[in-house]
Amino acid sequence: MRTYKARGIVLHTIKYGDSSAIAYLFTDVLGRMSYMVQGIRSKRGRGNKAALLQPMFLVEFEGVEQPHAQMHRIREMRSLRPLMSVPFDVRKSTISMFMAEVLYRLIREVEANEPLFDFLCEAVLKLDAMREGIANYHLWFLVRLSAYLGFYPGNEYIENGCFDIRGGLFTPSMPAHRIGMNEACARLLGTLMECEADALAEIPLSRARRTEFMEAMLSFFGYHFDSIHSVRSISILREVF
Numbered sequence: 001m002r003t004y005k006a007r008g009i010v011l012h013t014i015k016y017g018d019s020s021a022i023a024y025l026f027t028d029v030l031g032r033m034s035y036m037v038q039g040i041r042s043k044r045g046r047g048n049k050a051a052l053l054q055p056m057f058l059v060e061f062e063g064v065e066q067p068h069a070q071m072h073r074i075r076e077m078r079s080l081r082p083l084m085s086v087p088f089d090v091r092k093s094t095i096s097m098f099m100a101e102v103l104y105r106l107i108r109e110v111e112a113n114e115p116l117f118d119f120l121c122e123a124v125l126k127l128d129a130m131r132e133g134i135a136n137y138h139l140w141f142l143v144r145l146s147a148y149l150g151f152y153p154g155n156e157y158i159e160n161g162c163f164d165i166r167g168g169l170f171t172p173s174m175p176a177h178r179i180g181m182n183e184a185c186a187r188l189l190g191t192l193m194e195c196e197a198d199a200l201a202e203i204p205l206s207r208a209r210r211t212e213f214m215e216a217m218l219s220f221f222g223y224h225f226d227s228i229h230s231v232r233s234i235s236i237l238r239e240v241f
Contacts, residue, residue, distance in 0.1 A: 002065045004029065007080055009120050010057045011104040013037075022071065023053055024104060026120065027063075031111045034071040035063065049077055054087065055100035056124050081121075083128045092127055094240045095138045098233040099123070102142075105227040106149065116148040126197045133200030135241045136192075139210065140200055142217045143192040151224050157190025165220050179223070184209070185216040210241055 008025035011032070016022050020038045027033055040049040052059050058080040064073040086092045103120070123144070127137055146152045151168055158170040163181035170190070174180050181189060191203060205213075214237070221228040 001067070003075065004063050004065075005060070006030065006063055007058070007060045007117075007121075008033075009100075009103075009117070009124070010053050010055060010059065011100050011107075012055075013053045021050070021053060023074070025059070026103060026107060026117065027112075028114065028117045029112055030063075031109045031113055032107050033063075033110065035074045036069075036071055037074045037077070052077055052079060054096075055093075056086070056096040056120075057083065058121060058124060081125060083124070086124070086128050089134075091134050091240060092130070094233070094236055095127060095134070095141075096124070098138055098231070098237050099127075099141060101231050101233045102145070102228065105231055106221075106225050113148075119144070119148055123197075130197070130200075133197075133203070135210065136200040136203055136205060137197065138237060138241075139188075139213055139217065140192050140195065140197055142221065143189065146220070149224070151220075153189065153193065157186065157193070162186050163189055163216075163220075165216075165223050179219070181216045181220070185213050188213050189216075207241065211238060214238075 006027045006029045008027040010023060011026055012024040014022045019041050020036060021040050023035045023037050025033055025035060037049055037053065040053065059077050060080045061077040062075045064075050066073055086096050123141055130137065153163065153170060154168050155170050158172055160183060161170050161172050162174045162183060163186040164171045164175045165181065166175065166177060166179045170186060195203065218228055
C-alpha cells in the first residue's frame with residue numbers, strides 16, 4: 001500500500017459505524033477524494049479527529065491507497081491552519097457550510113488543481129479574519145469561484161447594462177432570451193468582480209438586494225451546473241442574511 005502526504009479542505013462527512021466516518025476532501029495532490037477515517041472519537045493519543053472534519057476546515061494528513069477499496073484511508077491527520085473565529089461565529093459558520101456544500105456538489109475532478117486549491121484555502125482564511133462585510137462574503141465567493149470553474153464573465157461591466165447568463169457577457173440591455181441579470185444585479189456583479197474581500201463592508205446591501213443577487217448567481221451557476229439547486233444550506237443563508 002502506497003502512502004502519501006497531502007493537504008485537504010473538508011467538504012462533507014458521513015458517519016460510518018460507531019467510530020468512523022467517510023470524509024470528502026478537496027486535496028492539493030489528487031483533487032476531490034473520499035477517505036475512510038477511523039477512530040474519529042478516540043480519547044487517546046492524537047486527539048479527536050471529528051473536531052477536524054468540519055466544513056471548510058484545512059487539514060494535512062497521511063493518506064493510504066487501498067488497492068481493492070473504492071476509497072483511500074487517512075492514517076494521520078492534523079490541522080493545517082487552525083480557524084479562530086469560523087467555528088464560533090454563526091454568520092461565518094453558516095457561510096463556511098454553504099461554501100463546503102457548493103464545492104461538494106460542483107467539484108468532481110479527481111486530479112490536482114493547484115490554483116483552485118490555493119484560492120479556496122485563501123478564501124477560508126479571509127473569512128476567518130473578517131470583522132466587517134461578512135454578510136456579503138458568500139456573494140463575493142460565488143463570483144470569484146466562477147473564474148476557477150470556467151465561466152467567469154467574459155467582459156467588463158457596462159454602465160446601466162444587464163448581464164447575459166447564457167452568453168456570460170455584460171450587455172447594454174436584457175438579452176432577447178431573457179436569461180439574464182437585471183441592471184441592479186449586473187451592477188453588483190461588476191462591483192464584486194473588482195472588489196477585494198476586505199472591502200466588502202463598503203457595499204451596503206439590504207436583505208432584499210442580497211437575496212435578489214443570490215438568486216441571480218444561482219441562475220448563473222445553474223446554467224452550468226444543475227446540482228447547484230440541491231444545495232440545502234441556501235435556505236439557512238437566507239435566514240441568517
